[in-house]
Amino acid sequence: MTTPKKVCVVGSGNWGSAIARIVGLNVERNSKFHPTVAMWVFEELVNGRKLTEIINAEHENIKYLPGHKLPDNVVAVADLSEAVSHADVLLFVIPHQFIHKVCDTMQGKIKPDAFGMSFIKGVDESPSGLKLISAVIRDKLGISVSVLMGANIANEVAEGKFCETTIGCKDKDQGTLLKELMQTDHFRVTVVEEAEVVEICGALKNIVAVGAGFCDGLGFGDNTKAAVIRLGLMEMVAFTRLFCSAHSVSPATFLESCGIADLITTCYGGRNRRVADAFARTGRSLEELEKEMMNGQKLQGPATAAEVHVLLEQKALLDQFPLFNAVYEICFEGRPVTDFISCVQNHPAHL
Numbered sequence: 056m057t058t059p060k061k062v063c064v065v066g067s068g069n070w071g072s073a074i075a076r077i078v079g080l081n082v083e084r085n086s087k088f089h090p091t092v093a094m095w096v097f098e099e100l101v102n103g104r105k106l107t108e109i110i111n112a113e114h115e116n117i118k119y120l121p122g123h124k125l126p127d128n129v130v131a132v133a134d135l136s137e138a139v140s141h142a143d144v145l146l147f148v149i150p151h152q153f154i155h156k157v158c159d160t161m162q163g164k165i166k167p168d169a170f171g172m173s174f175i176k177g178v179d180e181s182p183s184g185l186k187l188i189s190a191v192i193r194d195k196l197g198i199s200v201s202v203l204m205g206a207n208i209a210n211e212v213a214e215g216k217f218c219e220t221t222i223g224c225k226d227k228d229q230g231t232l233l234k235e236l237m238q239t240d241h242f243r244v245t246v247v248e249e250a251e252v253v254e255i256c257g258a259l260k261n262i263v264a265v266g267a268g269f270c271d272g273l274g275f276g277d278n279t280k281a282a283v284i285r286l287g288l289m290e291m292v293a294f295t296r297l298f299c300s301a302h303s304v305s306p307a308t309f310l311e312s313c314g315i316a317d318l319i320t321t322c323y324g325g326r327n328r329r330v331a332d333a334f335a336r337t338g339r340s341l342e343e344l345e346k347e348m349m350n351g352q353k354l355q356g357p358a359t360a361a362e363v364h365v366l367l368e369q370k371a372l373l374d375q376f377p378l379f380n381a382v383y384e385i386c387f388e389g390r391p392v393t394d395f396i397s398c399v400q401n402h403p404a405h406l
């Protein structure tokens with residue numbers, strides 16, 4: 056009999072906590088997994104108490120996923136090295152901005168035969184180019200990394216409202232095991248091989264969601280948002296083909312939950328949409344609004360627009376991605392938000 060695999064959730068934000076909740080319940084009824092789940096918590100004080108202590112005493116992350124109990128077998132650990140040291144399966148669920156620091160701390164602390172799955176929606180940009188977050192983890196830690204992306208607003212998942220999701224995994228056995236770890240009656244998992252496409256979809260849809268929020272804030276309606284979603288999807292497909300040229304990019308992957316479905320849910324119910332809407336209505340800075348509206352949660356869309364912009368500029372392709380470019384310029388270069396509509400009106404798809 057093989058030893059049950061220990062799982063560690065690296066992260067404890069809004070999605071990190073919702074994932075810990077699913078995983079905690081699933082490992083209890085599956086002998087392939089160790090019945091206790093470690094959850095790494097970036098320690099902070101909440102109402103004068105350590106967040107780890109609150110989680111371990113009250114079994115609830117009262118700051119990032121209030122109102123939803125975590126199973127008792129999810130143990131919050133503040134020391135990252137300690138949290139990951141015994142894990143066979145590492146689930147990465149942190150805002151993409153922090154991945155380098157977290158992996159650096161984990162170096163030399165994990166089991167050599169551990170493997171990972173990333174739930175992180177974003178990309179990494181550095182002088183050596185644009186990289187998937189899974190590739191950052193793989194390169195820094197020397198482990199195989201799959202991904203899970205889908206139409207999964209964390210609060211709805213925690214409430215047990217039905218949804219689908221996509222695992223991108225190249226190894227059949229690992230894919231099957233990861234599906235067993237994640238799937239519930241309310242959270243249905245499809246495993247596909249095109250892991251790069253799954254991951255890039257998860258990152259790019261956040262840029263489009265910022266554009267959708269601009270339209271909402273400017274007072275446009277559902278038809279306009281549908282146009283933004285359609286044009287955004289076309290840019291997502293084109294960018295994926297450009298970025299993943301060495302890998303196969305099949306239209307079918309965009310029809311999975313990680314593609315069109317995540318794009319739709321984020322453009323209607325996501326945090327990127329909500330903050331971009333407030334930005335267009337109030338003219339206040341994104342930074343200020345993120346602080347005020349998100350209670351410590353982090354936006355991924357504006358940063359992703361900036362990271363993608365670097366590559367498009369280097370390749371002189373900005374004119375082929377006017378929606379991505381407009382989101383970047385409005386967020387970071389002072390372009391008036393009202394320009395977003397003219398960008399959509401004059402999109403090359405209409406010429």
Ligand SMILES: NC(=O)C1=CN([C@@H]2O[C@H](COP(=O)(O)OP(=O)(O)OC[C@H]3O[C@@H](n4cnc5c(N)ncnc54)[C@H](O)[C@@H]3O)[C@@H](O)[C@H]2O)C=CC1
Nearest residue numbers: 067068069070071097148149150153175176208209352353
């Ligand atoms: N929230 C959601 O509905 C969904 C989020 N995702 C993705 O999952 C990833 C994680 O998102 P969430 O769990 O929602 O995070 P979040 O948006 O709730 O971010 C807050 C988390 O970041 C941590 N943090 C703050 N400063 C840090 C630092 N310096 N180093 C490390 N951690 C720090 C906080 O302790 C907290 O755990 C993101 O890439 C997001 O796009 C994916 C699907 C759904």
Ligand SMILES: O=C(CO)COP(=O)(O)O
Nearest residue numbers: 205206207208325326327
């Ligand atoms: O990825 C998400 C839903 O699948 C959440 O999107 P936001 O980060 O915009 O809330």
